[in-house]
Amino acid sequence: MTQTRRFSRRLTRRDVMKSAAAAAALLPMPALAQGAASRVVVIGGGFAGASCARALKALDARINVTLVEASRTFTACPFSNLVIAGMRELSKQQFGYDKVAAAGVTMAFTTASAVDPQAKSVTLADGNRLAYDRLVLAPGIDIRWDGLPGYDEAAANVMPHAWKAGEQTTLLRRQLESMEDGGLVVISAPANPFRCPPGPYERASLIAYYLKTKKPKSKLIVLDAKDAFSKQRLFQNAWKELYPNLEWVSLSSGGKVTSVEPASKTVVTDFSRHQAAVANIIPPQKAGHIADLAQVADRSGWCPVDAMTFESKQRPNIHVIGDAAIMGAMPKSAFSANAQAKVCAAAVAKLLAGEKPVEPRLINTCYSVVAPDYGITVAGAYRPKDGVLVDAEGGGVSPIDAPASTRAAEAKYADGWFNTITTEVFG
Amino acid sequence: MIRLHVFAAIAALTVSGMASAADAPPGASSCTGCHPATPGVATPVPRLNGRDAAQITAAMTEFRTGKRPATVMDRIAKGFTDDEAKAIAAYFAAQKE
Numbered sequence: 001m002t003q004t005r006r007f008s009r010r011l012t013r014r015d016v017m018k019s020a021a022a023a024a025a026l027l028p029m030p031a032l033a034q035g036a037a038s039r040v041v042v043i044g045g046g047f048a049g050a051s052c053a054r055a056l057k058a059l060d061a062r063i064n065v066t067l068v069e070a071s072r073t074f075t076a077c078p079f080s081n082l083v084i085a086g087m088r089e090l091s092k093q094q095f096g097y098d099k100v101a102a103a104g105v106t107m108a109f110t111t112a113s114a115v116d117p118q119a120k121s122v123t124l125a126d127g128n129r130l131a132y133d134r135l136v137l138a139p140g141i142d143i144r145w146d147g148l149p150g151y152d153e154a155a156a157n158v159m160p161h162a163w164k165a166g167e168q169t170t171l172l173r174r175q176l177e178s179m180e181d182g183g184l185v186v187i188s189a190p191a192n193p194f195r196c197p198p199g200p201y202e203r204a205s206l207i208a209y210y211l212k213t214k215k216p217k218s219k220l221i222v223l224d225a226k227d228a229f230s231k232q233r234l235f236q237n238a239w240k241e242l243y244p245n246l247e248w249v250s251l252s253s254g255g256k257v258t259s260v261e262p263a264s265k266t267v268v269t270d271f272s273r274h275q276a277a278v279a280n281i282i283p284p285q286k287a288g289h290i291a292d293l294a295q296v297a298d299r300s301g302w303c304p305v306d307a308m309t310f311e312s313k314q315r316p317n318i319h320v321i322g323d324a325a326i327m328g329a330m331p332k333s334a335f336s337a338n339a340q341a342k343v344c345a346a347a348v349a350k351l352l353a354g355e356k357p358v359e360p361r362l363i364n365t366c367y368s369v370v371a372p373d374y375g376i377t378v379a380g381a382y383r384p385k386d387g388v389l390v391d392a393e394g395g396g397v398s399p400i401d402a403p404a405s406t407r408a409a410e411a412k413y414a415d416g417w418f419n420t421i422t423t424e425v426f427g
Numbered sequence: 428m429i430r431l432h433v434f435a436a437i438a439a440l441t442v443s444g445m446a447s448a449a450d451a452p453p454g455a456s457s458c459t460g461c462h463p464a465t466p467g468v469a470t471p472v473p474r475l476n477g478r479d480a481a482q483i484t485a486a487m488t489e490f491r492t493g494k495r496p497a498t499v500m501d502r503i504a505k506g507f508t509d510d511e512a513k514a515i516a517a518y519f520a521a522q523k524e
């Protein structure tokens with residue numbers, strides 16, 4: 001890889017540039033072949049952004065790829081519900097960027113403070129500017145701090161959301177660990193769309209497992225702003241079988257949380273007030289802040305993109321991938337983010353070379369762990385149609401009536417998936 | 428001029444390398460989310476790189492028809508036509524270490 005780097009450094013030397021420019025004047029060649037190295041800036045180093053940066057370098061080592069990411073350590077959300085339930089340590093969720101850098105990606109450990117779509121440049125927090133030919137935004141989610149009365153950043157220190165993995169994850173775990181047996185745990189689940197559609201229900205399952213095994217007199221209530229959710233029958237069957245102390249309250253049963261009172265850890269709906277020992281508020285969300293700065297988010301707070309290239313429908317030369325993007329049927333999952341990143345990278349490489357992107361196919365597989373040795377999935381393939389991604393044939397959830405051996409197999413595959421995807425992105 | 432020739436030769440190699448990777452058939456890049464692209468990953472899911480193309484295609488057909496037991500591949504295989512599956516199989520068969 002050092003060779004690649006040396007090569008690209010040589011490539012920028014003036015004499016080579018001059019020769020290349022002279023050659024270009026004689027031969028009609030695409031931009032890349034002229035030696036004018038293309039510049040791609042990727043903002044956000046999660047499953048989407050880090051995957052895209054690496055895929056671009058793998059497709060063409062001469063593209064200058066800069067990955068802008070504030071944190072030197074990435075903390076993965078998938079499997080973080082196991083950390084909350086005390087079944088896994090947070091360190092297993094954490095990854096560095098050494099291998100991403102070794103793959104030829106220039107790491108910029110800072111934040112982006114502005115995007116100028118006209119000048120095609122990104123301003124970093126330190127004032128430096130990065131020019132780009134194509135910009136890829138992979139900012140993940142931001143919490144809508146104005147989305148739920150009473151729930152602000154201070155409230156999140158008392159009633160954690162734990163919807164961005166890290167300190168929030170361990171805070172919720174500590175609260176559960178210090179709760180006395182017999183306490184009431186409340187989870188508030190938001191309306192669609194939000195990061196990881198089955199996530200609140202996996203979390204409910206694993207907290208219920210923790211309570212059942214460690215604090216059996218306790219009770220768990222899930223207050224939901226929806227009447228239906230991902231893998232619903234599978235979750236509900238498992239709850240009936242395993243977790244009698246878990247109660248799910250749907251939207252039409254009055255489950256929608258209308259405000260919270262952090263001082264007393266009270267969760268309020270139109271019909272009732274729940275004073276919790278531990279309250280996990282999963283609030284309404286939107287695309288990460290940079291999407292606003294780049295003017296690629298619409299009124300919904302999310303970023304509509306083309307299903308072929310993931311290019312923003314609002315700003316040319318800016319692509320959005322992962323949780324921040326909306327493009328049809330694909331759910332906001334780490335698997336989707338990684339799959340979209342690779343399709344986006346291939347499209348960007350084609351566009352930079354002056355070629356037409358290939359019509360993509362994408363896959364998503366989401367594992368949820370309901371208990372140790374009990375995994376369930378939703379999986380499907382997607383294809384573009386009329387500018388959005390639609391479900392291809394097939395797809396769906398694990399069988400409703402599968403034997404325990406199938407659930408155990410899916411739990412093992414879940415482990416394998418985590419190892420595989422984190423190796424591809426960070427390993 | 429010698430430098431330019433060397434540069435052009437390396438550039439040509441890189442461009443041809445890029446073309447094969449950029450032209451991975453539709454769907455192929457998603458597979459490595461579960462099927463490891465590199466050796467040594469702890470997972471029960473088999474690698475596809477370097478595997479016989481006919482073997483991959485046959486597996487996809489059997490997943491689709493339900494002949495081969497599966498957890499998720501039965502659901503995913505139905506999303507791909509025979510031709511799409513064949514192209515993906517040929518791509519992975521050609522991926523050597």
